[in-house]
Amino acid sequence: MELRHLQTFLAVVEASGVTRAAQQLGYAQSSITAHIQALEDELDAPLFNRLGRRLLLTETGYRLLPYAQEMTRMHDIAKEAVQSESVLNGTVTLGAPESLAAFRLPGIIREFRNRYPEVKIILKPGVCWELHDRVRSGELDLVFTLQAETNTPDLHVIRLVEESMALIAAPNHPLAAVHPVEPVHLKNEVILQTEPGCTYRELFEQQLKSCGVYPNPGLEFWSIEAIKNCVMSGIGLSLLPLVSVRDEIREGKLAKLDWDDRPQRLTTQAAYHKKKWLSPALREFLRITEKHGEAWRAECQLPTS
Numbered sequence: 001m002e003l004r005h006l007q008t009f010l011a012v013v014e015a016s017g018v019t020r021a022a023q024q025l026g027y028a029q030s031s032i033t034a035h036i037q038a039l040e041d042e043l044d045a046p047l048f049n050r051l052g053r054r055l056l057l058t059e060t061g062y063r064l065l066p067y068a069q070e071m072t073r074m075h076d077i078a079k080e081a082v083q084s085e086s087v088l089n090g091t092v093t094l095g096a097p098e099s100l101a102a103f104r105l106p107g108i109i110r111e112f113r114n115r116y117p118e119v120k121i122i123l124k125p126g127v128c129w130e131l132h133d134r135v136r137s138g139e140l141d142l143v144f145t146l147q148a149e150t151n152t153p154d155l156h157v158i159r160l161v162e163e164s165m166a167l168i169a170a171p172n173h174p175l176a177a178v179h180p181v182e183p184v185h186l187k188n189e190v191i192l193q194t195e196p197g198c199t200y201r202e203l204f205e206q207q208l209k210s211c212g213v214y215p216n217p218g219l220e221f222w223s224i225e226a227i228k229n230c231v232m233s234g235i236g237l238s239l240l241p242l243v244s245v246r247d248e249i250r251e252g253k254l255a256k257l258d259w260d261d262r263p264q265r266l267t268t269q270a271a272y273h274k275k276k277w278l279s280p281a282l283r284e285f286l287r288i289t290e291k292h293g294e295a296w297r298a299e300c301q302l303p304t305s
Contacts, residue, residue, distance in 0.1 A: 001042060003075055006068040008035035009047065013065065017055055039064075066137065073138045077277050088281045089118040095131045096123065096144040097198070098224055103244045104160075104268060105144065108292050112285055119281045127197035135273055141282055142272045142289075146241065147199045149267050158270040158286075160293035161300060164242040165200060165266075166249070167259035170234040176255040183211040190236030191218040192227045203264045204239045228254065239264060268296075 011021040012032065022029045040047055047061040057065070076090065096105055101123060109121055126134060131143040132155060150157055167181065175181050175189075186208060194201050208215065218236065221227045227238050228245060232253055239261075248254040270289055272278075278286070 001039070003072065005035045005039050007072055008032055009039055009061075009064070010068055010072060012036065012048070012055060013057065013061075069138050077279065088116040088284060090279055090281045091120040091122060092279075092281050092285050093122045093124065093139070093141045094143065095126045095134055095140040097128055097131075097146060098125060098222070099194075099241050099244050100144045100146055100268060101125065102224065103241070104292075104296075108285075108289050111292075112288050115288075116281065116284065127195060128199050129197050132271060135271060138273075138276075141276070142270060142285065145269050145271065146266050147269070150269065150271075152271070154274055155271045156274055158290060158293070160268045160270060160289070161296040162265055162267050164300075165239055165261035165264045166242040166245050167237060167239050167257040167261070168228075168231050168245055168249070168254045169237050169257055170232055171252060171255045173234070173237070173255060175237070175257055178258065180258045180260065183208050183213045186215050186237065187213050189215050191215045192230055192236045192238040193218050193220045194224070194227070194240075195220065195222050200239060200241070200264045200266055203266075207263050268293075 008021065008025065008027070008031075011025050012018060015021040015024055018029050018032045021027075022032045025032070027035075036047060043060060043064070045060040046058050047064065048055040049058055079090070094105070105123070109123075112119070113121065124134075124140065126143070128145040128147045131140070131145055132152065134140045135143045136154065146163060149159060169175055175185055178185060219230070221230075224240060224244050227240065228248060230236065231238050232248070237257070239259075242256075242261075245254055245256070249256045270286070270293075272282075272286075
């Protein structure tokens with residue numbers, strides 16, 4: 001069973017098709033097909049059900065998947081273990097929700113890349129509830145989550161910073177002049193929501209429902225930038241991490257309402273599997289991450305102007 005065939009198999013699974021897998025790996029589509037065929041011949045069973053252009057894993061494919069992930073992971077570990085630490089290389093695969101990928105990770109990644117340009121960084125999106133499962137499976141080396149502080153027996157969890165939340169509106173919205181804004185004030189408002197599974201969305205909805213408040217049917221977005229632009233346009237209100245809207249509030253494009261955000265506050269955390277071998281690149285990425293976490297915590301303690 002050749003490693004490159006397993007790598008191709010994983011690429012096809014992740015890309016949900018041959019065409020995108022070929023682009024990702026730099027192979028011709030015929031090579032991708034040949035690799036999959038070779039695996040199927042060796043296992044004497046199909047790995048995919050071919051439904052038109054869609055490829056769905058068969059039962060055999062599902063059984064092979066965790067072993068393929070582990071074998072490729074061990075290959076990477078073996079390769080990195082014997083290479084010199086004087087010039088870091090290899091790959092670090094990260095997972096994070098959009099709020100952290102866009103507003104917390106860029107500084108970490110920029111510093112790391114400036115120091116270690118030979119290391120490949122792969123950043124994959126995900127909602128917080130699924131990211132821990134993906135780091136357990138070995139798909140991801142390190143995940144960043146925004147959730148209540150966790151104590152997970154099989155994961156190392158690093159607390160980085162408590163995140164304040166902001167209920168935002170267009171600057172001319174009537175609630176911008178209300179002090180304080182209470183749940184009852186949101187009864188007739190349109191709420192622009194983040195994706196399902198977002199922890200602070202769930203906490204916000206729970207608080208409103210506990211007060212008997214059911215806002216007008218809202219809008220649901222997968223993009224924080226889209227939410228911000230719609231709020232600026234006066235379409236509705238939204239609750240977002242303060243770090244994601246701080247610039248727009250400072251520039252007067254958004255108004256931060258006088259809302260008690262303590263029930264929705266969460267913690268930005270990093271987590272990796274306790275049994276994972278930490279490559280030199282991953283150890284250094286963790287070091288830089290913790291340094292940035294210290295800076296974020298210090299920033300939160302500064303008085304605001």
